[in-house]
Amino acid sequence: MPILTWLLRVNGVRCAVQEQWADFRWLRPPPTGLTARITRAVELFPSELLFIHRDAEREPYHTRRDEIERAVADTTFEEGRQLAWVCVVPVRMQEAWLLFGETAIRRAAGNPSGTVHLGLPDLRRCEDLPNPKRMLHDLILRATELGARRRTRLSVGQMVHRVGEYPSVPISVRHLPRR
Secondary structure (H helix, E strand, C coil): CHHHHHHHHHCCCCCCCCCCCCCCCCCCCCCCCHHHHHHHHHHHCCCCCEEEECCCCCCCHHHHHHHHHHHHHHCCCCCCCCCCEEEECCCCCHHHHHCCCHHHHHHHCCCCCCCCCCCCCCHHHHHHCCCHHHHHHHHHHHHHCCCHHHHCCCCHHHHHHHHCCCCHHHHHHCCCCCC
């Protein structure tokens, strides 16, 4: 979400942005299917702009984009309501967006002054990385500069969420290949 907020800013949005993740885990039963999730998101989290995220997951970008467009078209809204939405389809896992911010990785790891060489991948080959999620986890663990025993007690998942909150990450997103 911090990357999406940053993208709004660099594209001229100057009003206040209050981001909200549509978390359905507390619903019994949670909505299944994209159309049902969009409908519930609009009901439970009223907004002016909805970002609809789908990882490509081995599908071509246009397949996921079309899936989102169909789901929005199939969604029923209260009378007179229009939905402003943005299709977000990372061609690689969203973790690939976070692999290029060394400062952000070190801060998220709790070691902003660390000196160990992280060996970040080349931004130009981000599309070729086989498992960006695993790579990001490994980079964070390396950035902690902790021993193996202490590393096992870390919550790397929480650290991953913090990486996108630091400014160096969105700057690298500008250079990702466009679809």
